[in-house]
Amino acid sequence: MTHHHDDENGHISRRHALECMIWAGTGVLWTISGGIPVSLNLLGEAQAAEATATGFTFLQISDSHIGFDKAANPHAIDTLKEAMGKIQALPQKPAFMIHTGDITHLSKAAQFDNAAEIIGGAGFDVHYVPGEHDLIDDGNGKAYLERYGKGTKGAGWYSFDQNGVHFVALVNVVNLKAGGLGNLGAEQLAWLADDLKAVSASMPIVVFAHIPLWAVYPEWGWGTDDAAQALGLLKRFGSVTVLNGHIHQIMQKVEGNVTFHTARSTAFPQPAPGTAASPGPMTVPAGQLRGLLGTSSVTVKQGGQDLAIIDSTLA
């Protein structure tokens, strides 16, 4: 993709400047109230601590791609270590972490081992969903499921409750069809309908999956074919937050009571939709890489339906 770099550089600096305005410092606190996100303020550490004091925080990490060593980031393992270091240094410890997939680059045992050592070594409870890169071993996903599939259904989907929030982990990276996008499948959708039956409409729901559940950019495969069926099942709930990875950049969208939010990768950035010939690792000047990698922290206020999402870079 070398021949695109000249075009892209102009784009990156413009995009980078824009991101600096929006995501300066530790980020923006989004309060989701009645389905509408309200940006409260640029947060300092003290304010963030205050916001989290009344509820609990969980952290999203995504697309660590352990094993990736190309020009876009020859040391994906080091940037994951940096991200985990930042998480461990947070003044307010997250209750747990979610990983929204592409833990590894090639599903190799050593890559899973390295990821487990760095992520698991931090001592947090971590809930995983697989990305397509985690299911490309010769056993068609055996490597992932043997490690992270205990207590899950099908290709690795499950749900759990924590502090009054219902969390649903979905898998949309298996049984992909020619010409299609991400796929949940009939079996998983039937399970979801059954799982949500027992959940009160006033309970906040957090759904997490690897590929976006909204049509970010279908031309690049950034969407899920049967997402509408899952979202139909979530319609009756007052507060739904859908978190994903896969596209390696921050994007947010609100539709009714559903807020969609995409996290950064800790490994390498990808171009904004339509700004390059294709998706894939985007090489940026070395000084800019860490400004395009990062993690997201989500605060749930006790007794309220408001979720606040704070994105932080490694820079």
Add this chain to the structure above:
Amino acid sequence: MAAILAAFTLTTATCQPLRAADAPMVRIENFAFTPPVLTVKPGTTVTFRNDDDIPHLVVANDSSFRSKALDTGDTYEFTFTKAGDFAYFCGLHPHMQGKITVAP
């Protein structure tokens, strides 16, 4: 100097057409199969080569062939014996599609 250059040009000129004729190839670059449609004679072995910085996976729509995940620089070969149209896609990025037409 000019003689050396001419000799060099001649060597590459004679090598390249031979290789192309021997090994029809589909290159994977920028999340696309190139050429998207390739016509070969029955019995031809087609090589798929991944030139992207991300893995791809070649899967026939009718499941008649399926590669392993191809990392950067990896190749997959399949010999097309029967005549017909063989549509395929990337098992990781299914919006990527291609077709091998096998005709005598």
